[in-house]
Every structure is written in structure tokens, then in C-alpha cells.
Amino acid sequence: MRKPVALSIAGIDTGNGAGAESDLKVYEILGVHGVIAVTALTAQSTTGIRAVLPTPPEFLKTQLDTLFDDFEIKDVKIGMIYNNDQFAVVKDYLRDKRVVTDPVLFAKDGTQLIKDLEEYKRNILRNTTVLTPNIPEASYLSGLKISSIEEVKLACKTISKDFNIPYVVVKGGHAEDDYSIDVLYDSNRDLYYGIGYMRLNQRHTHGTGSVFATAVSAELSKGNDILTALRHARSLLQDSIYYGLEIGHGIGPIDPVVPFMKKSMKFDVIQEMTRFSQEVESVDGFYKLIPEVQSNLAHSIPSQYVRGLEDIATFRDRIVKNWDNRVKVGLPAVFGKPTHTARLLLSILPYETKASVLMNIRFEDKIVNLLKEVGYNTLEINRELEPMSNVEGKSMQWIASYIHENYGRIPNVIFDRGVKGKEAMIRFWTSSIDEMIDTLKYLAKNL
Structure with a gap:
């Protein structure tokens, strides 16, 4: 060379x-x-x-x-x-x-x-x-x-x-x-x-x-x-x-050195999200976790290097439930797509630096209880408290700031029972893709 x-x-x-x-x-x-x-x-x-x-x-x-x-x-x-x-x-x-x-x-x-x-x-x-x-x-x-x-x-x-x-x-x-x-x-x-x-x-x-x-x-x-x-x-x-x-x-x-380190970090994120898709598409019962509005996964590079959505990846298309009760992940993973999951993860990172992966799943009391059994702290929020003046894209920022201001920290599991025009939802974050995969498999197996 x-x-x-x-x-x-x-x-x-x-x-x-x-x-x-x-x-x-x-x-x-x-x-x-x-x-x-x-x-x-x-x-x-x-x-x-x-x-x-x-x-x-x-x-x-x-x-x-x-x-x-x-x-x-x-x-x-x-x-x-x-x-x-x-x-x-x-x-x-x-x-x-x-x-x-x-x-x-x-x-x-x-x-x-x-x-x-x-x-x-x-x-x-x-x-x-x-x-x-x-x-x-x-x-x-x-x-x-x-x-x-x-x-x-x-x-x-x-x-x-x-x-x-x-x-x-x-x-x-x-x-x-x-x-x-x-x-x-x-x-x-x-x-x-x-x-x-x-x-x-x-x-x-x-x-x-x-x-x-x-x-x-x-x-x-x-x-x-x-x-x-x-x-x-x-x-x-x-x-x-x-x-x-x-x-x-x-x-x-x-x-x-950082700009070149970030390229390597982003490659690792893409690899992990590809592995995530392969894992969850093969899990029996995973379709039970998909809400009506469907799901997406957000995955950031290490929090200290995150500047904005350009450092958070989601799937280009959503995670959907097919007619045969299997799920299909909307590959490829891309950085900078302004999904709700990406925005919420970005809003959480200033408060919870260990957060790395976040997903939205269907709300059900049994799912919340299963997450508690795993050992996660859970918190219910009332979306009716959200200011009516919030413009599109600000809802997730409001969730993070509201929880931090009122509770001092942001638990791994945040759920709401929905309001008019907004489906009830569970959103939870983990510090690694492996923790996310293991948790989702446990939920799918026990529903």
C-alpha cells in the first residue's frame, strides 16, 4: 500500500x-x-x-x-x-x-x-x-x-x-x-x-x-x-x-479524531440494528408488541458524542405486523430520520447518559407488569397535561423535560393510556441493543 x-x-x-x-x-x-x-x-x-x-x-x-x-x-x-x-x-x-x-x-x-x-x-x-x-x-x-x-x-x-x-x-x-x-x-x-x-x-x-x-x-x-x-x-x-x-x-x-471515531461508532450502530432486525423477525409472538401506529427503534452512538438527530439511527420504515403474525423490520437503518422514537431518545440523553436504545411498543397493563418483574422502574404520564401549543415534533421533548422536572430522573419505562387522537403507548429505553433484544423476547414469550 x-x-x-x-x-x-x-x-x-x-x-x-x-x-x-x-x-x-x-x-x-x-x-x-x-x-x-x-x-x-x-x-x-x-x-x-x-x-x-x-x-x-x-x-x-x-x-x-x-x-x-x-x-x-x-x-x-x-x-x-x-x-x-x-x-x-x-x-x-x-x-x-x-x-x-x-x-x-x-x-x-x-x-x-x-x-x-x-x-x-x-x-x-x-x-x-x-x-x-x-x-x-x-x-x-x-x-x-x-x-x-x-x-x-x-x-x-x-x-x-x-x-x-x-x-x-x-x-x-x-x-x-x-x-x-x-x-x-x-x-x-x-x-x-x-x-x-x-x-x-x-x-x-x-x-x-x-x-x-x-x-x-x-x-x-x-x-x-x-x-x-x-x-x-x-x-x-x-x-x-x-x-x-x-x-x-x-x-x-x-x-x-472525534469525527472519524463517530464514523466507526455509526457503523457499529448500523450493524447492531441489522442484528436486531434478524433477531426479532424470528421471535414467535413478537407481533403482540406492535401497536396500531406500528413501532420503530432508535439507537444512538455513545451519548457524549451526540449532537442531534444526525447521531441517532432508526429504521427507514417502521416495524410492522404482517398478516401471518410475523413482524417485518423496515430496513435499512438510517441516521437523521425525525421519528418519535429518535426525538424522544435525543430528549432523554441530556438526563440519562446511559440511554442508548429506545423503542415504542403496544400498551397493555400486563406488559407494564412484566417490565416491572424484569426490574425496570415504570412511570405513567398523562398526555392530557401536554400543552396544546406544542407544535409537531415537540411532544417527545415535552415528555422528557416534564418527567425530569417532576421526578428528577427518567425511568426506563414510560407509558400513557392515550388521549383523543393519540394511541396509548409504552416507550422504554435500555443501555444496549442486547438488553433491548432480551427484554423484548421475554415480553413476547410471556404475553
Whole structure:
């Protein structure tokens, strides 16, 4: 198997929030083999940088010689390069390479990471293919005060011309309070492009610049054009920010691994729901559990990763009772379908993090008693208490919030005796698909 190889020239963040070790993580999850040349070792955590130990220039050169002698490296991502001696070493390896530079001029705590900014401009920026500054960095490098999208565009073009950089993308130009735009200037076409996204008000954002620039480098190394690379990088960054890690006592790192973990989690959910369908379709008497409005099963990925209905799967069609007293499950399982079961599970998760699977079944007092015998706590609710003003899709949210507000927790089994226009129903949740299957088999056997 072959992969493109890309090089990160950067420092080591001992807190694993940014730097070369973070770059390796991003390259790997995007299908690129990352290698590193270390420019400095920092004593760093979520609270900031205590000390920096620069790599001697001769050893930095040895690292680079070793890597270029062995690997075919066409793409380079540059993070922190600490001093003039290192600039002089690195610049000789950048010729004829596609270089993405994250201009880490200052750390989040204000620590100056580049000692001689003029030499940095001369040796590094002038050998850069894609530059990815944020607003403060773009303001510093362009000498312009930036407070509007038009000024962002002017800064992009100014930086591009001043340092002969083909592509400059300034991150985070605010169009509105909750909306931002990355602005790309393409000097080859003298054109601007905007990539819009929703702002995320998250505290833990350490490593955003590093992840973004490395993702751009990875996508370019795979053969994508600059605009596609930027879109993919922004998408990854948004998910990484959303799942920023609440670790340490300062500003925690973002987590670029989560989006790929979730893909694996969703695959597991689909597999489990397929197994569920095979099991229940073969159970004698299972049809006795199906209400008139039919059933569906909702299954979420682990609760701490759930953002919305897009992380909860249900069957595309319902679980129905056939003429021969067998059931048919409406495969395939799909994510994001706004069924009642999915909405109720989503509403329960903030209160009951162990909830994973939820199903609606026919109401009968005997079924409720059987569930009690199994050991479940049960709760009856009166749907007549539901506000008449509830719009479609809000009923399940009301059930969860009403129960939590009045009882402090949400039991596994919730049932109601129906109201005009709404069938009596039992809804119950479990922490695993196996528990759900075993419980349903017990009910079907004993009805």
C-alpha cells in the first residue's frame, strides 16, 4: 500500500494540543503518512508555555537530510520555527515544495514563538505556497487594521503581493455575530473565494491553527485543488472545535479524531440494528408488541458524542405486523430520520447518559407488569397535561423535560393510556441493543 508523505516542520507541544505531534495525528486520520522535523521542545500544557528548548540548527539539518534522503516529500507544513539559524537551515529544503505555513507568531498565552519576525518573513513566508493566518496574524503581517470582510480581502492581497505567496486564506472574518467566513485570495487568478461556517462558542480551542493548516497540507498532498482542500479542512476543524477537550486547568485542545471515531461508532450502530432486525423477525409472538401506529427503534452512538438527530439511527420504515403474525423490520437503518422514537431518545440523553436504545411498543397493563418483574422502574404520564401549543415534533421533548422536572430522573419505562387522537403507548429505553433484544423476547414469550 502507498500513501503520500508530508512533512511537518514544527515544535513539540508536550501537552499534545498543537505542534508536530498534533500534525502527525491529522495527517494520519486524513490518509497521509506524516513525518516530522522538530524545531523545539516546549514545556507546555493547557495553561501555557513555561519554557522553549530550540533544536540546534545542525541537528535540525540532520533531521531534514535524513527524511529527504529516504522519503519522496512534495508537501511541507510549517509551524513554529524558533530562530534565525533555523530559518537559514529550513529555507533550503522548501524549494520546489508545496508549503503550507501556519504563521504561529504568538502562542495563545502571548508567548512570542518566533524571535526575529523580519527574518521569518524573508526566509519562510517568501517560500510559502499557502499561508493560513487568523485575523490578528493577518493584521500584523499586512500592517492593516481589519474590521470588515473588505479589509480581510485587502489584507489577503497585500500579504500575497508583499511576500509572493500564491494563496492566502485569512480565517474567521465575521460577517454576522453567529457566522464567519474564511477568505481565500488566489493570486494566480486574482480572485477571492469565501467559505462560510457557523461560529462555535467553545472555550477549548487550543490547536485550531495547527489542525487547519495540516489538514490543508494533507488534502493538497492527496491531489485536491486548493478550494476543495480548504473546505475539507474547515469541515474537520468545525467538528474538532465542537468536541474540544475539557482537560487540564486552562484552554483544552480541540480533538480532530472525534469525527472519524463517530464514523466507526455509526457503523457499529448500523450493524447492531441489522442484528436486531434478524433477531426479532424470528421471535414467535413478537407481533403482540406492535401497536396500531406500528413501532420503530432508535439507537444512538455513545451519548457524549451526540449532537442531534444526525447521531441517532432508526429504521427507514417502521416495524410492522404482517398478516401471518410475523413482524417485518423496515430496513435499512438510517441516521437523521425525525421519528418519535429518535426525538424522544435525543430528549432523554441530556438526563440519562446511559440511554442508548429506545423503542415504542403496544400498551397493555400486563406488559407494564412484566417490565416491572424484569426490574425496570415504570412511570405513567398523562398526555392530557401536554400543552396544546406544542407544535409537531415537540411532544417527545415535552415528555422528557416534564418527567425530569417532576421526578428528577427518567425511568426506563414510560407509558400513557392515550388521549383523543393519540394511541396509548409504552416507550422504554435500555443501555444496549442486547438488553433491548432480551427484554423484548421475554415480553413476547410471556404475553
